[in-house]
Amino acid sequence: MMKDTVAIATCGLTKQFSSHVAVQDIDLEIGAGEVYGLIGPNGAGKTTLIRMLATAEEPTLGEIYINGDRLQRDRKHRTIKRYLGYLPDDYPLYDDLTVWDYLDYFARLYKLRGPDKRRRIQEVLELVQLTHKRDSPIAALSRGMKQRLGLARTIIHQPLVLLLDEPVSGLDPVARAQFRDIVTALKEAGMTILISSHVLSDLEEMCTSIGIMELGYLVESAPLSELYRRLSRQHIHLSLIHSDMHSQLATLLDNHPLVQQWTCLKQERKGDRHPHAQPDRSTNAPAALPAQVDTLSANSSSTAATPTQNSSSPITTYGAIPYQIEFSGTDQDCAELLRSLIHQDIPILDFHPTHETLEEIFFKIGHQQSS
């Protein structure tokens, strides 16, 4: 019944290491074709959960279903094994083989034979951009290449479910970007991917759903869009060419039903929807204090390393007056707001809706390191 829709399901999955409960009673459901990001502090049980799904660890209690079939460790269940591809965080390889021989070995292990096998190896080599290294010994590869080779090994048999445990840890930005492209390609090929990572911005780009683990519990598991809707505040970054129309803008924002709060970032000029906001103070202030950034934007600069964040940071063009608006409407409402601003001849230099990042949500939920 769930065969078509649910790729991974667990039921009461528990793993205990002597007196320590690593994974506690997890009921997980991942739909087919999803890219599911698993986040959580170190020691939250992510790796243990993935290892159990990959049959590398035996659950203390509970059941695992891959594509609707029950997974049991001491069984051979060759069919389920063909569904699974698992890449652990240390992606161990064989240093005594060449790249081609390594992939050839695993292709054969997965019963690929003859021209099919050769074609498939070539395909994955192209996908992970290692074609030029096919005859190199593995020992001579860089860390990023080794990681990509590990991924190639994981997908050589076209698994339906891909389990990636912190695949980008220790990789440079270029290697990470390459990796994101590969995952995107795999997602388009229809694979269900479970990926755990500490690089939340990567997950934000790749994932359709997110699960948050904490002290062995799965405390949150939802589609990314729902997570944003529930937990993320939307912001609009807006700049005026000059401060002349400040009072009009202030009035408009104060009266807009979907604007929760707004701030002029050029000076301490906080406005809210209440009538006691003082628009006259904003007229003379901008010129006096150049380029001041309030506490909110200082907060968001902590994640400025990620590309997403770079593009959403307030524009500080010389002379422009930046505003940040907390907005609770949909994209439609955003467009409506922009239209009304232009309609009132407010000289807008920049209009940029953005929402809180996954990282901000993660911190907002308030989870602490368990270790």
Next chain:
Amino acid sequence: MLTSLLDTIGDWNPQLLRELKGHLKPIKLGLAIALALLIQLVFLMIVWGQLPGQIEPGYLYVTTYPKIEMDYGNTGPLSISHLEYNYPLEKHPNYDISASGLEQYAHKVRVGDRILAIDGQPLEWDETAEDNFRSKRQVVETALEQPFAEEIRQLRVLPMAEQAARTLRQQVPGTMVDLTLSREGWNEPIEVTIPRIVTSTRTNFHCLPLENWQTEIQGVNRRYSPCSATVGSQQYAIDWFQWHRDAFWGLSITMLFPLLILGTYVLINNLLKEERDGTLNFIRLSPQSAREILLGKMLGVPALIYLAVAIALPLHLFHGISAGLGWGVMAAFYGATGAIAFLTFSMALLLGMVNMSLGMVQAWLGGGAVFLIQLLCLQASRHASSSDGSALSWTLMFSPFSTLRGVGEQPFVDGYRAGESLFQWFGIPMVSLVVLILLLANTVLFSRWVWHALGRRFFNPTSTLLPKAQSYGLTLMVNVAAVGFSWPAWLKPAEKMHHLELEPDYSAHMPSSHWVENHLLFLLLINLSLWVIMIVALSPQRQSLHDWARYRHLLPAAATSSGHRSRTKFPRRSFWAELIWGEKSPIVVAIALNLLIGGVCVFLWVTYQAFLSVGDWSMFAMSIVVALQHSDSLSLLTLAFIVLLSTTNILLICTTIVQLIFLKREKHALPTALLVLLVLLLGIPITLGLTSTQPGAYPAVWFVLFPWASTSEPFTFAGAGILGLLSQWAILGLLNWWLFRWLEKIGASESKGVLTGTKALLTD
């Protein structure tokens, strides 16, 4: 060509191809081939060096036939003290060595005859001289060697030795010595003529004795018989047949030991490395079966060793065929070697799967164990014979050399015992093909269990090697097989009574001859080893014990393959059923059952031996009644029963201690447990021995710790026995009470821990 071959191999077994690619690198290949050739060269040089080679003049001497030894210590005429019948170096045309030839002179002189003259010259010397012993000897030797004195002297002078030797070998044969003797009972001196011969003092295992020599030489160890040569030859005649046999055995050992030891080492090493690196997980995750993967490893990882052995095969085959072993025997030997290697490597794989966190030491331990076992088996197959009823007959089933013994080949021992049975198994004599068949059957049987354990362990490294349910079957099987080796069916009924004498010291009707004691010890040893194996094979890991203690009520009794996602309530087993059949439960009860099965088998065997000594069931029953009514002492049968019982108790106490260790330690649990066992089973008796405590002094203490030593004190035994048994049970009970209290505490405290953890989260 090579590519397509590799491709075919890869299609058949991907793991094998991977190992071949990993191990058959050009440098390694070159080294292996060079080493194999070098070893063969050295081997050939050694066996070549063992040949007698050229006839060295220094070893030659001239004597008479028979050689006369005198008693030089006597005064008066010299008497003959000893006669030696050494054959001449060569079959010279000047004399005939047949029965009518040289043999006719064998009895012309006798021990006790006194020599008066040689070649008509009376023997004279100065009786008063201080050193007359030597002068007498000189006089006699000079007289005997007189015509060739110069050549004999030259034999010791290097430049002329060769020429002198040649002259002697040409001229001495056919010359005679005239002796004038006085013989007891004869009044007149008698004249006797005996021939001179040239012979050699050189002895060599590979020398051929003189052809057609009809004396008692045959059957004597050839190591001590002189070398011979063909007429005029500068070389000793070599027994090539014997030489090839020895070379064959030597090469067999040279090949077999490194094959098994190094193969075991590399396999364990390889598996441990893959497990440590985490690469084994990927293989586990592939749809290949454990059998395919492990077979690939077994064939591929020691590939270089196989190659080196294969390079030596032609030489081996050449020696074997030249030694007259025949193609059939060689095929049987290779078949047996393959089977033994398969079994050894299977066990090596299993040892590689049992991660004792000892690192490389584990691989060396494995290799060392194989060396010791094979050494024992080699010794057994060299010396075993049915007449001594060797209690270690079973070891022959683990050595390919037993197939050679089966056809009468015995290494480095002179003479043949063709057709003689090595031993019997349930009365089946072990000759020729039967040995091979039984060896293969033995291999198949053991491999089946080993591979069963391998299959379990491969997919789940935390599972036990054997499920408890199967251990009972294995114990029964091993015991039945062991009893087969201790089956006196080969004795004829008349011999039975003779063979199994009644022990006069005991009133019981119990045979306690050497044979029975020997085999009883063997059966007990087998059961002791089985006990250690069972502890290793059945002990659940610490985590499993914790899980069992904590979640026993939630775990399914049998793994059900329901496809429904639901927390089904599985049928639960009772506490006792769980202890007997459950895979994660403590082992004490299961070990007790295994010991019971073994004990019953041994006890039935002892009873049967007792019956055989009487020969009739009704008499046997009566004798037991008589023995039991005997008030002075217990019958040996009862004694055996009680000793068996108390030994079982000791083993159970040790088992409980092992279980406690497994519960306490995560790392090094198995090595620690085995070390503790060693200390308990050997240390205490040794300590008691060192402090020279006698069993008589503290019979109860001795009985508790070391029951088999108490059997020599039957009269103090009854009281001590009962006291001992009671205290053993008390210790056993106490330890188990502790064990299960502990387990209960683990289960309880963890549910508490989980509950408090949940509460803490909820309150957050």
